[in-house]
Amino acid sequence: MPDAEQxxxxxARRDARDLPDAQExxxxxxxxxxxxxxxxxxxxxxxxxxxQLRDRVQPRRAxxxxxxxxxxxxxxxx
Numbered sequence: 415m416p417d418a419e420q421x422x423x424x425x426a427r428r429d430a431r432d433l434p435d436a437q438e439x440x441x442x443x444x445x446x447x448x449x450x451x452x453x454x455x456x457x458x459x460x461x462x463x464x465x466q467l468r469d470r471v472q473p474r475r476a477x478x479x480x481x482x483x484x485x486x487x488x489x490x491x492x
Contacts, residue, residue, distance in 0.1 A: 469476035
């Protein structure tokens, strides 16, 4: 049954080839995680700024949204 052994051999070769790159993958993952957090923080800052701008431009809608939020919080059950 040589067919049954081929996937194992391929996996063994793949594992042996990936061993030196394991350290690089860890550092890349850490850098990409930090970059993702930076991008997320930037996005949240811009979103907050856009919401503030919308509230200034449309005060009636902003007031209605605040009232709806207050009603939601009043009727929320713990």
